[in-house]
Structures are given as C-alpha cells and as structure tokens.
Amino acid sequence: MVDQPDKPRVLIFSLRNIFGRALNRGPHYEFEDIIREIDSAELVAPKVDPASRRASLATRLAYHAPVALNPGIPKIAAKGPYDLLFTICGFPQDLLMFNAVEHLRDVCKTSVCLLDELWAKDIHKHRHFLPILAKFDVVLQYHSSSVKPLSELIGPRCRYFPPGVDASLFCPYPDPPARVVDVYSMGRRPAAVHQKLLGMARDAGLFYVHDTISGSQAIEPREHRAQVASIAKRSRYFLVNPGKFDSPEETGHQVEFGYRYFEGAASGAIMLGERPNNAVFPGLFDWPDAVIEVPQQSGEIDRVISELDRDPGRQDRIRRTGMEQALMRHDWVYRWETVLEAAGLRPLPGLAARKHRLATLAGLVSGHRPIGPSEFNHERRLSAR
Secondary structure, three states, rough: OOOOOOOOEEEEEEEOOEEEEEEEHHHHHHHHHHHHHHHOOEEOOOOOOOOOOHHHHHHHHHHHHHOOOOOOHHHHHHOOOOOEEEEOOOOHHHHOOOOOOOOOOEEEEEEEEEEEEOOOOOOOOOOHHHHHHHOOOOOEOOOOOHHHHHHHHHHHOEEEOOOOHHHHHHHHOOOOOOOOOEEEEOOOOHHHHHHHHHHHHHHHHOOOEEEEOOOEEOOOHHHHHHHHHHHHHOOOEEEEEOOOOOHHHHHHOOOOOOOOHHHHHHHEEEEEEOOOOOOOOOHOOOOOOOOOEOOOOOHHHHHHHHHHOOOHHHHHHHHHHHHHHHHHEEEEEHHHHHHHHOOOOOOHHHHHHHHHHHHHHHHHHHHHOOOOOHHHOOOOOOEEE
C-alpha cells in the first residue's frame, strides 16, 4: 500500500456488521475496502444486538410517524477531526442507523451519503426517513430518475452517482483463464430467455450457470464477490437486464440499472440482454456492442449466440473494449475521485497508484503493452510499497 498520512482524514460509517451477509450489500463493502486502500480512512462499523427488537420497532414506527428512534446502535466515541464522513445506505430505512450516531457529523468537515435504492414512487412512503438526508452536505444516488424528486424534498444537495466495480478483481488479465462457461446468469432473469437457455443446455450441451437457490445472504461477502468475479471472467456470455425489470409494481416502471452491467464489462464477457431505456446509460456504456440486445420475451437467444459464435473477431473486440472501458472509467477508484471532488479534497497517492495499476491492465488487454504476468506482478508490488 502507498504511504498515506498517519492520521485518518476520512471516516467511513459502515453497515457491514449489521447487514453483513446480504448479497446486495457486497459491492458496498467492496467500495469501502478500496477507499481504505487508496485513501487515509478509518472505518466504524457498529453492531446491533440480533436478539433485540428495537431495530424493527424503530423502522415500523418511522413509516407511520416522524419519529427516528435509535435502532440499537451503541454509542461510538468519535476521535476526529476528519475532513470527510462517508456512508453508504442501501435503502432509506438505513438512515436510522446513521441518525443514531449523528454526533459523528460534528467531528467531520463535510459529509456525503450514497443512497443505493430509492424509487421515485416510494419517496412519499419513506417521507419520515428521507429528511435525515438533509443532515448531509452531499447526497449521491444510484437511481438517476429519483434525483429531482428527492431534491424537491430535501433541497439541492442530490446528484446522480453511477455504480462501479472492482475492475481489477473482475478483469481476467494478466493471465486470462479459458472461458469454459457458455452463459452466466445471476439473480433475476427473463423467464423466456431462461427457458430457452435451459433447452440449449439440455439438447446442445450448453454450459449454463444460473442461480438454483433462492436466498439473499452470502456466507462471507468478500468470498462471494471473488467467486462471482471468477465465474464471470470464465464466461463467454453474461445476462444483463435493468434493475427489478420483472417487478414493475416495485419500481413504478422507473428504469434504472445496477452493478451487473459494470461486472459484465469488467470481466470481458459479452453482455446479452436489454439496454436500459434510461437517460444516463448511453453516456456510461457508449461503445459499440456494449450490450447485445435480447428482449426479455425473446426466444431467440440461441440465434444471437450462434451469430456471435460465427464471428470470433467481433467477439474479441467486444471483450477487449468492455474490459478497457471498465478499467479506465468504471472502477471504484474513479467513483471515489468524484466523491473527493464533491468534498473539495485532493486525492492521495494511493489513488494515483491504483489508477496506474488499472492502466497497466488496460494496456495488457488492448495489446499495446504486452508485458508478462511476472512483470505485472513486480510492478504491482512496487506500487504497494
């Protein structure tokens, strides 16, 4: 790790010891860990007594009245001072956790909250949670269409913030393995596409990896992320679709997108599915064939795969372009750079060191810098000193 200041300048308030094994929280902890790698940060991760009913009681009450009870967060001694307080909330209900340690804000010059999931139609439902966001200087949102209505509620402190990925974890280089998995699908999948792929697996020997257990928790989040990355970079094709595409009653027909697209690009798998009809998506995935369109009700994914399989040159271009774009634009390091800009802070050397490692990998992917794995590992060790 590159030398950082002795005294932490960033305080991360993490929910990893409260919602630790939830699958949808894994990327949150991944982002937090990379911040700790590239910046001078201290992580505070309180625990809630699992036998206590205070958390569920506080949440239920807040849905009905403007009362923010402590859900069971113990008192935390804030050392301070810090330049920046940063926290990631998966859902508006999580804000009760931060509210219980509001004194942390007092020892930080600037505060930033990243809110993962908030559908515009649910803003009224969460109206008693959301005013807590007004205590932050900057509120970042993954859901682009929710920025304006939330700003109307809490003031002009909200901005869109795209998801990211640990691009070096998902990248197959410097020693790319064989792509032995034909199609990889995790989480929600269109029924028609899934049935067609099952038929191809049965009748044509397609190696189709998909979820067969319904559950929302990982045994160990970091191990789960590593396994997802390991499978993705061994996959030829990767299914993607907009967030909760099969539950319009939950989204109010709002179209948003999550980590899956970034993971697919970073792994070099060819993404098959739907390009989200969303204002910001074209600017983030603006290269040819970023996503090969396969409508949710389509029964022709076999034809799409067959057509791509007949064109190795096109496949290679799609894979390399996706990996390069992820390494040079969509790694968490670039997202943290955006947070620092919003907070008026300069990056530390660790950020530049990670960007250099990503650029080295991108050079390997493009073939412009054909260095071997041993040389790459040597360079990585040097940057970690």
